Amino acid sequence: MDNAPLILLAAGGTGGHLFPAEALGVELIRRGLRVRLATDGRALRYSGLFLKDSIDVVPSATVRGRNPVSLARTVLMLGYGTMVAANVVRRLKPSAVVGFGGYPTLPPLIAARLLGVPGIIHDANAVLGRANRFLSSRVDAIATSLPGVLDRDPALASKATTVGTPMRPAILAAAAVKYGSPEMGGSLRLLVVGGSQGARVMSDIVPPAIEKLDPALWGRLIVTQQVREEDMARVRAVYDRLKINAELAPFFPDLPARLASSQLVISRAGAGTVAELGAIGRPSILVPLPGAIDQDQFANAGVLSQAGGAIRIAQGDFTPDRLAAEISGFAADPAKLIAMAQAARGVGRLDAAERLADLVMQVAEI
Structure with a gap:
């Protein structure tokens, strides 16, 4: 050797x-x-x-x-x-x-x-x-x-x-996990990640969006969310008040496995994230990091959105009302998530x- x-x-x-x-x-x-x-x-x-x-x-x-x-x-x-x-x-x-x-x-x-x-x-x-x-x-x-x-x-x-x-071995292992198709009226597993530059906007938008959902949906949600330490108390307070089943942490070392078990991912659109969503085949709502010189995240998200595997939302349009509407639509018609998962998987290599x-x-x- x-x-x-x-x-x-x-x-x-x-x-x-x-x-x-x-x-x-x-x-x-x-x-x-x-x-x-x-x-x-x-x-x-x-x-x-x-x-x-x-x-x-x-x-x-x-x-x-x-x-x-x-x-x-x-x-x-x-x-x-x-x-x-x-x-x-x-x-x-x-x-x-x-x-x-x-x-x-x-x-x-x-x-x-x-x-x-x-x-x-x-x-x-x-x-x-x-x-x-x-x-x-x-x-x-x-x-x-x-x-x-x-x-x-x-x-x-x-x-x-x-x-x-x-793809690192952990992602290849996650890619072997079949998508857990949501059932009408059943639980909906959300994974919310943002990385060091993106977790703040997720903490600002996702909890109030969930609060705007029909209260009947609150008991169906299982939320896993990356939250920066300085935002932890305020995000946890919202979920505790709504009695949301939520796991919050600044970092998840087993993120590939959590991607595999999720039914909808809400995330930034870094190249690695987009590639992993395609490899594993998971539907997503992608919010590109604004202000980048090359607008690389906007282009990355476009690859999945054009294939039908993701919804791309510019940060200026990423509001609690818009996100609540998207989640409500998926909860009412889980078949959309199944189709998006298949479309995302078609992009992955x-x-x-x-x-x-x-x-x-x-x-x-x-």
């Missing part, structure tokens, strides 16, 4: 980037290859495939504005990170470097380019992220989760392959890790 080819994976230190990297890593190891992860310091808290002794921390910085001083600091930090990454690449001698988005991928992939090591990027969004857009002309291959991402750029489209989003591993081995000539 020590002599097996090494693939260096590069990812930002958030789950949306790390989870696909983990899924690819699992598949590459299954094929007899070695893997390591290059990322920023946030990933040291990560407890998945990559242990601390298989992680190389590379300095990086994120472009957060147009202030000249801030931009200069970012460029200097990325330049320093590229020097560190070049030393890592020289030491490890990887057969290829695979990036999964986020600014921490810039130094390893730039270093790979400078040292003649094949580079591949994967983007899970319906539009390329800024870091991947910068790298797109500097790598040998581009893997996308969704078709048509680069149709408007023939030069890039020629080296693009649609593979889907690699369960073999994405295998497809991406095929591409990596082809580019690395393994």
Whole structure:
């Protein structure tokens, strides 16, 4: 195994980037290859495939504005990170470097380019992220989760392959769970998640929406909701007053299993979330994060909504009245949820890790 080819994976230190990297890593190891992860310091808290002794921390910085001083600091930090990454690449001698988005991928992939090591990027969004857009002309291959991402750029489209989003083992296990079809007059299991940037709006809108429902529905609801600590008391007070069966927490470590057991998901529309909803096949109400430069979440949600697997609601239209109307409609006609679950499942790709591993081995000539 020590002599097996090494693939260096590069990812930002958030789950949306790390989870696909983990899924690819699992598949590459299954094929007899070695893997390591290059990322920023946030990933040291990560407890998945990559242990601390298989992680190389590379300095990086994120472009957060147009202030000249801030931009200069970012460029200097990325330049320093590229020097560190070049030393890592020289030491490890990887057969290829695979990036999964986020600014921490810039130094390893730039270093790979400078040292003649094949580079591949994967983007899970319906539009390329800024870091991947910068790298797109500097790598040998581009893997996308969704078709048509680069149709408007023939030069890039020629080296693009649609593979889907690699799914970690917990999601693949959840995908094997059959959708629990709601019954007329039976319980309705809601899962409400928002991530660190989205949980506040869910805490603001979902409890008052549930309060607006016909009281006869309150006893049928089983609510699991991600709630930030600072919002916990006020959200719990509403559900306790209405006697809603609710489980609240800032974070659910078993989220894939909870996705599998849910009958309706209310969520932001991050690339990972949308891909997991498709893989598992669960109906959803998606509220894209507003204000993003590329409107990537709006485009991500559009993939499921156009397929009939989700309802996309802009945050400005995401009101208690609108949400209450949607939930009431589903409760009155559960067949809609069954149809949406099937439509979402039609978008999902369960073999994405295998497809991406095929591409990596082809580019690395393994």
